[in-house]
């Protein structure tokens with residue numbers, strides 16, 4: 001069991017307008033883990049991501065990230081000497097600054113986040129540009145560093161946004177449906193790239209997705225949430241060998257997992273808070 005890196009303890013989150021998004025939710029994630037959050041629309045998945053990013057504070061309960069209270073300006077109450085965790089963020093619709101090149105957009109976290117910020121604009125500028133270029137090449141955008149955002153397709157912008165999320169070597173990657181707006185082929189290509197990057201660097205990843213095949217392909221754990229107010233209903237370990245391939249994603253065990261998740265979420269949507277019966281693997285039923 002890996003050391004706890006993210007901990008939501010008895011978290012309740014009520015938005016200003018009165019919506020109760022999370023109600024006494026617990027979640028514990030180990031360092032280097034790859035966790036997917038799935039569940040009915042509006043159940044509070046993005047809310048969890050925002051709490052972990054420190055963009056929201058819980059109404060009650062605690063959110064600890066890397067030994068610190070998430071979003072606390074000063075040191076949190078847990079360990080005042082613990083350094084802030086470097087976080088990379090990528091969302092469904094990547095926002096790029098139109099007046100900057102793609103390379104400059106990718107380099108933005110290096111301008112903002114320590115320890116890189118101290119050297120930005122000085123001796124390391126060239127080194128940082130090379131770091132951005134290397135990532136762009138890894139995601140198939142070699143030669144596009146000098147282009148402006150409006151010269152790239154949606155899929156290319158999404159690749160660039162992944163580079164921006166990764167350029168500062170984040171210990172924690174928060175991904176909110178980062179492949180949701182892409183066509184199937186591009187999406188599957190980016191799954192493979194994402195998996196390679198995770199295997200190489202092993203950041204802790206929290207991925208929000210509606211695509212159950214995506215969750216089963218990428219994650220080590222899949223947490224299924226109830227409908228709003230969200231709680232973790234089921235916590236599944238995904239132990240398919242890595243690296244996983246697209247062919248693997250059509251294997252009977254894989255299809256069974258996806259089908260079980262689909263049924264679990266269908267139950268959650270209708271508020272039936274009990275686990276559905278296990279289904280047989282598809283292959284067995286076809287035979």
Ligand SMILES: Nc1ncnc2c1ncn2[C@@H]1O[C@H](COP(=O)(O)OP(=O)(O)OP(=O)(O)O)[C@@H](O)[C@H]1O
Pocket residue numbers: 015016017019020021040041042043044045046047048228
């Ligand atoms: N800023 C806000 N103010 C008020 N209510 C909000 C706010 N953000 C989200 N909500 C509400 O909180 C609930 C949870 O929202 P959240 O975005 O976390 O759900 P989600 O599971 O990520 O949804 P989806 O899968 O549709 O993206 C929803 O009912 C939503 O309408």
